[in-house]
Amino acid sequence: MAGQKQKKKDAAPRIALKGICRSFPGIVANDDVTMSVAPGEIHALVGENGAGKSTLVKMLYGVLKPDAGQIYWDGEPVTIDSPKTARYLGIGMVFQHFSLFEAMTVLENIALGLDEPVPRRRLESRIRDILHTYNLPLDPRRAVHTLSAGERQRIEIVRALLLRPKLLIMDEPTSVLTPQEIEHLFKTLRRISEEGCSILYISHKLEEVKRLCDSATILRAGRKVAKCNPGKTSARKLAEMMIGSELKDVARQATAPSRKREVRLSVEGLSLAPSSLFGTPLAEIAFSVQAGEIFGIAGIAGNGQNELFAALSGERPCAPGVIRIGGISAGDKSPSSRRALGLCALPEERNGHAAVPSFTLWENLVLTGRRTLALTSAGLIRRRRARRFSGEVISRFDVRTTGVDAEASSLSGGNLQKFVLGREIAQNPRILVVAQPTWGVDAGAAVTVRQAIADLAAAGTAIVLISQDLDELLLLADTVAVINQGRLTEMGPAATVSVERIGMLMGGIHGEPAVVTPA
Amino acid sequence: MKIAIVPRLKPSRLIFWFGPVLAVLATMIVGTLVFAALGINGLKAVETIFLEPVLNPQRWQDLGVKAAPMLIIACGLAYGFRANVWNIGAEGQYIAGAIAGTGVALLADGSLPGSPLPLMCFAGVLGGMAWAALPALLRTRFRVNEILVTLMLTYVAIQLLFYLTRGPWRDPNGFNFPQTRLFEAAESLPIVVPGTVIHLGVPLALVIALVMWIVMQRTTVGFAGRTVGLAPHAALYGGFRNDRVVWFSLMLSGGLAGLAGIFEAAGPFGQLTPQFGVGYGFAAIIVAFLGRLNPLGIVLGALVLAISIVGGEIAQTRLGVPNAAIGVFQAMMLFFLLAVDVFVSNRLVFERDENA
Numbered sequence: 001m002a003g004q005k006q007k008k009k010d011a012a013p014r015i016a017l018k019g020i021c022r023s024f025p026g027i028v029a030n031d032d033v034t035m036s037v038a039p040g041e042i043h044a045l046v047g048e049n050g051a052g053k054s055t056l057v058k059m060l061y062g063v064l065k066p067d068a069g070q071i072y073w074d075g076e077p078v079t080i081d082s083p084k085t086a087r088y089l090g091i092g093m094v095f096q097h098f099s100l101f102e103a104m105t106v107l108e109n110i111a112l113g114l115d116e117p118v119p120r121r122r123l124e125s126r127i128r129d130i131l132h133t134y135n136l137p138l139d140p141r142r143a144v145h146t147l148s149a150g151e152r153q154r155i156e157i158v159r160a161l162l163l164r165p166k167l168l169i170m171d172e173p174t175s176v177l178t179p180q181e182i183e184h185l186f187k188t189l190r191r192i193s194e195e196g197c198s199i200l201y202i203s204h205k206l207e208e209v210k211r212l213c214d215s216a217t218i219l220r221a222g223r224k225v226a227k228c229n230p231g232k233t234s235a236r237k238l239a240e241m242m243i244g245s246e247l248k249d250v251a252r253q254a255t256a257p258s259r260k261r262e263v264r265l266s267v268e269g270l271s272l273a274p275s276s277l278f279g280t281p282l283a284e285i286a287f288s289v290q291a292g293e294i295f296g297i298a299g300i301a302g303n304g305q306n307e308l309f310a311a312l313s314g315e316r317p318c319a320p321g322v323i324r325i326g327g328i329s330a331g332d333k334s335p336s337s338r339r340a341l342g343l344c345a346l347p348e349e350r351n352g353h354a355a356v357p358s359f360t361l362w363e364n365l366v367l368t369g370r371r372t373l374a375l376t377s378a379g380l381i382r383r384r385r386a387r388r389f390s391g392e393v394i395s396r397f398d399v400r401t402t403g404v405d406a407e408a409s410s411l412s413g414g415n416l417q418k419f420v421l422g423r424e425i426a427q428n429p430r431i432l433v434v435a436q437p438t439w440g441v442d443a444g445a446a447v448t449v450r451q452a453i454a455d456l457a458a459a460g461t462a463i464v465l466i467s468q469d470l471d472e473l474l475l476l477a478d479t480v481a482v483i484n485q486g487r488l489t490e491m492g493p494a495a496t497v498s499v500e501r502i503g504m505l506m507g508g509i510h511g512e513p514a515v516v517t518p519a
Numbered sequence: 520m521k522i523a524i525v526p527r528l529k530p531s532r533l534i535f536w537f538g539p540v541l542a543v544l545a546t547m548i549v550g551t552l553v554f555a556a557l558g559i560n561g562l563k564a565v566e567t568i569f570l571e572p573v574l575n576p577q578r579w580q581d582l583g584v585k586a587a588p589m590l591i592i593a594c595g596l597a598y599g600f601r602a603n604v605w606n607i608g609a610e611g612q613y614i615a616g617a618i619a620g621t622g623v624a625l626l627a628d629g630s631l632p633g634s635p636l637p638l639m640c641f642a643g644v645l646g647g648m649a650w651a652a653l654p655a656l657l658r659t660r661f662r663v664n665e666i667l668v669t670l671m672l673t674y675v676a677i678q679l680l681f682y683l684t685r686g687p688w689r690d691p692n693g694f695n696f697p698q699t700r701l702f703e704a705a706e707s708l709p710i711v712v713p714g715t716v717i718h719l720g721v722p723l724a725l726v727i728a729l730v731m732w733i734v735m736q737r738t739t740v741g742f743a744g745r746t747v748g749l750a751p752h753a754a755l756y757g758g759f760r761n762d763r764v765v766w767f768s769l770m771l772s773g774g775l776a777g778l779a780g781i782f783e784a785a786g787p788f789g790q791l792t793p794q795f796g797v798g799y800g801f802a803a804i805i806v807a808f809l810g811r812l813n814p815l816g817i818v819l820g821a822l823v824l825a826i827s828i829v830g831g832e833i834a835q836t837r838l839g840v841p842n843a844a845i846g847v848f849q850a851m852m853l854f855f856l857l858a859v860d861v862f863v864s865n866r867l868v869f870e871r872d873e874n875a
Contacts, residue, residue: 025525025526025527025528313756314758315755315756334758334760335755335756335757335758336758339758345756347756349752352750352752352753353750353752353753353756354753354756355750355753356746356749356750356753357749357750358749359745359746359749363742366742367746367753367756367757368756368757368758370739370742376739379738379739379740380737380738380739381737381738381739381742383737410529
């Protein structure tokens with residue numbers, strides 16, 4: 001088999017796309033995309049959210065059909081009309097969001113995903129072979145809900161490798177991993193590629209692409225804008241090709257020292273039962289944030305961030321003394337009362353949580369600003385005032401939209417995020433709690449959002465920044481703490497903590513320390 | 520050739536507003552066929568049901584009187600439906616309101632110094648609210664589905680009506696007929712257009728629709744209801760309490776249904792009889808959806824349903840169309856409306872087969 005691969009290597013690329021086009025009502029997702037991946041090559045597909053990466057990959061995996069263009073597999077023209085065809089050809093895919101049954105074991109989950117049933121015992125021995133060959137620590141008999149994100153991802157990788165793929169597609173694989181888990185994943189991927197399997201690696205994290213990939217195709221607005229060697233191109237250059245313009249730096253101004261002493265928010269002994277079956281309970285969380293301070297909370301998604309956000313924003317009340325806003329007991333206060341005390345919050349999920357998708361922008365301003373911005377009087381909504389304020393938020397934060405009457409759902413992730421963040425900032429918060437502010441946001445908007453948070457802190461607001469993005473935390477935060485399994489561990493000035501240390505804490509007891517490689 | 524339903528980029532405003540018209544037209548066409556299958560002249564029947572009440576000025580007062588209770592009830596329901604609170608037991612609250620209001624009239628029995636009417640109406644509202652309070656309590660306290668509770672309480676209200684009209688409240692001078700005594704003039708809704716049956720409840724229904732439009736579109740309470748219905752998570756984040764919206768929805772719809780009930784008892788009926796519940800509470804659900812849960816649209820929706828009821832009565836006497844056929848008619852309207860609604864956010868495309 002290896003010999004066969006060797007022969008093909010010179011003959012034809014593993015997969016080649018010629019002039020692929022695909023449009024959806026109102027947008028052209030892919031426009032004349034031509035690219036190829038050589039056998040054994042790790043090829044990056046980079047681009048911002050909405051650049052057309054997912055659409056392109058869905059066509060490769062047979063989930064969508066191209067409107068025009070041709071796909072070549074080992075030099076032969078092919079039509080991939082279903083994921084089953086793709087798997088038959090030898091295309092494996094690891095999706096960004098895992099499709100696993102929490103209550104079942106690893107083995108059962110893998111067995112369920114197979115096109116043809118394999119006897120349980122033979123399947124288990126094959127899985128153990130793969131785990132051994134690629135040095136993947138994972139126990140096939142363990143129930144999925146006890147596993148970390150990294151371990152869950154390994155299930156998906158094993159599932160793909162069982163079919164002996166010749167092309168493995170990885171869709172944003174590192175978004176839920178700790179730095180150590182990422183390191184381990186890269187080793188696995190290199191090992192896989194050495195055996196002749198091509199890897200198409202989809203990401204918008206450019207440092208990773210530089211470290212891992214042999215070549216990269218850059219997409220912007222559905223079109224291929226460049227092909228390059230990421231090892232020889234700077235991350236900044238890559239980013240600029242991605243967004244099509246120059247990238248600005250975030251400037252973090254120091255807060256005037258005189259303002260820094262006043263404690264704005266303090267949390268003590270915050271414990272909370274999980275809100276859902278697979279939620280995370282909070283245990284004895286304690287911290288305090290001063291005026292002008294950005295308090296960063298790192299952690300992998302699902303370690304209690306949602307519960308912590310709900311407790312801080314007031315969506316889930318707790319005992320009065322547990323949360324103090326400017327010295328006032330506020331644990332039992334509603335979100336509206338907390339806003340009146342100066343605590344504004346901005347959740348991770350924009351559509352359906354931070355904003356009502358089918359409401360207009362000005363109605364979404366009324367959602368949280370109705371008291372703080374005096375948008376109602378005698379029970380009536382002051383529409384003109386709400387529209388005027390919305391217009392101000394739109395122009396101040398450079399929100400690209402048709403106007404205050406645009407529905408929230410019509411905005412891109414980045415623009416909606418700029419609007420909802422602007423909405424909170426317009427209320428002059430004394431404390432701002434913000435979760436994953438740049439999640440799914442394009443690079444240009446991310447800079448705007450981060451700059452706005454930095455400016456707000458400089459103006460004296462105390463900020464709690466819950467983020468999975470370590471780079472973001474190290475860029476913005478004054479103090480960093482890590483949340484793992486609902487516990488807040490080890491906090492210290494951002495300047496003194498190392499990425500490795502944070503990474504280990506993020507993995508905590510949930511990940512497995514055995515994976516940690518000595519630096 | 521392949522026909523596919525694909526999502527629209529933006530919901531179609533045109534279909535949103537003309538959907539109800541399409542639904543009524545489709546009902547007329549299919550209705551013609553259904554009546555023909557029953558061995559009746561279908562065209563004639565549909566013409567009698569839909570056109571006769573509109574073309575004959577003699578019937579207009581009937582339309583107003585039939586539309587008013589449905590309009591009042593539907594306005595209350597619409598608020599709750601937008602907030603995902605599904606009160607489908609307005610019929611029970613309507614009966615409960617009539618019972619409470621009638622109770623005041625029978626208890627006072629002419630002994631009150633002024634007109635007993637305002638007190639009767641107040642009691643009617645409270646009666647409807649009380650009937651809706653139980654589902655509200657069960658839902659907010661124990662997460663019991665309000666759809667089942669409101670519906671089942673309707674049958675309790677009907678049994679209560681039977682008991683009262685046949686037992687304690689039966690008119691002593693009524694030759695043993697199961698009915699209360701007739702209301703005195705002071706206890707009845709005044710006629711506002713002399714020489715017709717149009718009572719005070721008809722113009723008041725229009726005023727209620729206008730007020731409800733303002734409440735739903737322009738006030739914080741209306742905003743809260745819409746937010747809870749569209750994005751409960753965002754509503755919580757925005758500081759709206761779901762339980763409060765549930766209570767408000769049920770109190771509003773129950774209260775308005777109760778008011779409609781006492782209006783009807785103190786208006787066209789003039790007394791309570793076991794046949795008091797004629798289904799306005801259920802028809803109002805169709806009215807609310809025909810009117811797009813918008814009080815101004817509901818005015819038109821109530822008119823359409825009133826036409827079908829008045830026309831149905833004519834068809835019944837003139838053509839021998841069974842009463843149940845009118846119910847089928849109204850149900851068809853709702854079903855066609857729901858079907859048309861698919862095309863508000865989707866559209867049909869005719870795709871040529873790629874292999875052809």
